[in-house]
Amino acid sequence: MKREDRIQCVALSSPSYPVLLREIEDPPQTLYFIGDIRLASMPAVAVVGSRKATSYGKWAAFEIGKRLAENEMVVVSGMAWGVDSYSHQGALELKGKTVAVLGCGIDLCYPAGNRKLRNQILEQGLIVSEYPPGYTAKKFTFPLRNRIISGLCAATVIVEAGLSSGSLITAERAAEQGRHVFALPGNINSIHSIGTNKLIQDGAYPLVVVDDIFDVLGVKKKEKENSFNHLGEDEKKILSVIMQASEVSIDFICKHVKMEPSQVIPILTILEMKGIIYSSLGKIFVANFK
Structure with a gap:
């Protein structure tokens, strides 16, 4: 049986249910997953942002994913175009662990063009969803799944976001859950950075260097070779x-x-x-x- 055919589920009452996710106000009663569910209880950071990311946003997401993986942190995102995809790829580059949270059934690939990335994640990561197999994505499913992305993590990083970006919902959910929120400062002339700059204005940690995350979380970081x-x-x-x-x-x-x-x-x-x-x-x- 192919790994992508091995769909399993875990109930909220199960000891295997993700530890941090259990603590949020409205955890899913059931999680469907493919991969090692233990990854969802490991130290993790969410990295999300604009689907229409700039080259700066894509580069930053990739580098953040790499640095987190280098320090054995699980990278959690939504497998969407743009920032999400690049953060997953950054973790995969260093053979790190990454979790994709879907807004559709676990057996579906959304967006369809991310089939290659999905297969890579299945090789060394985990894909989860609160929706049963065959459930197609709806407009409301993505804002709902964002609480799971932030709920699995001690911190959430917003890389790029316009004022109407769905990643701002993830930041809001993270704050409501009592988790740390970081935002990548951006050009004040860029529509892609209005949301992140506003988050910083409202109290989010400005992500000046990736290691800021480890300092706030109290994680001992590995030094990079010069x-x-x-x-x-x-x-x-x-x-x-x-x-x-x-x-x-x-x-x-x-x-x-x-x-x-x-x-x-x-x-x-x-x-x-x-x-x-x-x-x-x-x-x-x-x-x-x-």
Whole structure:
């Protein structure tokens, strides 16, 4: 029997029912799942946000998922397009554990285009839903499932959100459940960051670096290896310019390191492949997002 055919369920009264989820005001009476239900009781952080995420949001979600997995935290999200997908993928990148909470029956893939991601999650994670097999997604099922996403976790991180984003519902549920809420600060000119910036204004923790989560939760974090020591001289020179200016153009770099674009561009490509920098909308940024 294929793993995706092994649908099981756990009742609220069962000792196997997720520990933190049991504590919320309105826990599902029954959870349907495929995978190892024990993952739902392990230390976990929810990472959610806009389906129409920017390149910055996708990068941040991926890096947050990786760093959480690196510290043996389970990444919980909703398997939606955008931020959700990238946070799952970040955890999977390091062979970490991740939980997808669906707003439809456990046997269905929503969105349908995320079949590959669903299969990856099934390989090393868990998929859960309060809806029985065959139950199709409705408009109301997603706001309801958000309480499960936050309910499984000690903290929830909102990466990007407009004012009408469903991820703000997740943040609200997390706050009601007495869980920590983090929001990723964003450009004040971006409609994708209005919601997260407003959350910070209202009292959410600003996520300056991922390790802020571990500090608030009292989790001992693993130190990241400083890969800058292994860079070549030209790589270090270019990286130094980027780090000092925060965001730069290729022309700006060339001017300050006195090198031609034909020399700088290959080095930038190598730095990006190493995960040290990333580019967006013609600008170069440092990706040292601990």
